[in-house]
Amino acid sequence: MHELPITESILNIVITYAEKNAVKKVIAINLQVGMLSDLEDEWIQRYFDHLSKGTVAEGAKLKIERIPIKLQCNSCATSYEVEKTNIGDTVCPGCGKNDGKLISGREYHIKDMEVQ
């Protein structure tokens, strides 16, 4: 639902890096987004296509790598992946307790970009 401000932010960072590196054209942007985020890939691309018109990033493809949600057990330190919709019902495969802290799944990163 908040794809628009996220997309603006992506475009600003991309343009800054493009200027710094004398880029003529941005081909693709590789993002890493945690699975806890509710971003819709399709909408990010649509907003991006609209916002990037007339910039060096016009026509660039956003490639989104989804980072799985991982918890680490507070009791036995086992780390394990969980599905977004059943985190609250998932127990540690190591000790069976239901007491983990989030160690990944909230990422919002631009990893790199393919340019000419």
Add this chain to the structure above:
Amino acid sequence: MEAVRLIEVKEDILADNIKIAAGVRQRLSIKKTMLLNLMSSPGSGKTSLILKTVEGLKDSIRLGVIEADIDSTVDAEKVAARGIPAIQLRTGGFCHLDATMVTQGIDALAANKLDLIIIENVGNLVCPAEFDTGAHKNVMILSVPEGDDKPLKYPLMFSICDVLLVNKIDYLSLSDFDMAVMRKRVLALNPNIRIIEVSCKTGAGIGDWIAWLKKEVAAFSLSV
């Protein structure tokens, strides 16, 4: 055709907001004003809880309120009618507040010497969870009619909050809401969260909430 090269970026997409939020926190810490971000679905009782909080704190804590309802001044007017400085942010169709918008509210309240500012965020369990507002404490409300499955549907929101207020407990007898199951689900996401059961209608549990808030505000002013 020019060769394609790869430029390493490694930037947090939300970095600008994170930086502004850190600035908000620092600025308010210097003034010894604690900022509390209140989030929930529409209709779960944010405004009612703020009105109860105003009542409970008015003799001991100087309170201000930043309202972010989508496009009305109703909430701010209700709060201001009780003699509390209240600012209404016009968020239009926005689904969340970010630190820049919160800064506008804080600027507008800057003339008041305050111990606590409560932000009533936009009613939504998805987007507000992603954007740091600069608050020192995050609090959410889940109301009984919404159901005990909400921690499964909106895990991020439950995982970032310091306090969960379960409101409308006067509805429990009419509902199949399972408090034990809900608690287990929430604690699995966030073992440090404090869960307080309240009813803004009957006043049940409001004393526990006010006591927590007074203790936190006192501890905050000593820590900064």
